[in-house]
Amino acid sequence: MSRPDPRLRAAYPLFRPIQTRWMDNDVYGHVNNVVYYSWFDTAVNGWLIEAAGLDIHAGDVIGLVIETRCNYFAPLAFPDRIEAGIATAHIGRSSVRYEIGLFAAGAEAPAAQGHFVHVYVNRDGRRPVAALPDRMRLALETIRQE
Known part of the structure; x- marks a missing residue:
């Protein structure tokens, strides 16, 4: 499997700030790889909660991660400030593929990039929804990757 080229800042229509924490560093002096996946979810x-109306506590629709990947290009460490770039690469009937780039504040190239796929299901039966909620679909369209 070949390593992808880094997608520069311009590839992402949305950015969210993330502050590293002391506990994110590992014994090698940089952020541990598992933390990157947490940042994907957090961003x-x-x-989704703010812009798309996702109600994680009582909503009828929830997103389950079914696939994820991360490629690393440069180390990050506490106390770095991170900017998470987000784009939607695919919006299906009940699924969405997000592309995420993790950038040191102000950097043009990502320290890491990856993707994850949500399948949206009904909360009770955990079966895929017939269609994404309208508000969510509209929000997702605003960050569709060109």
């Missing part, structure tokens, strides 16, 4: 779900 996307925070935006």
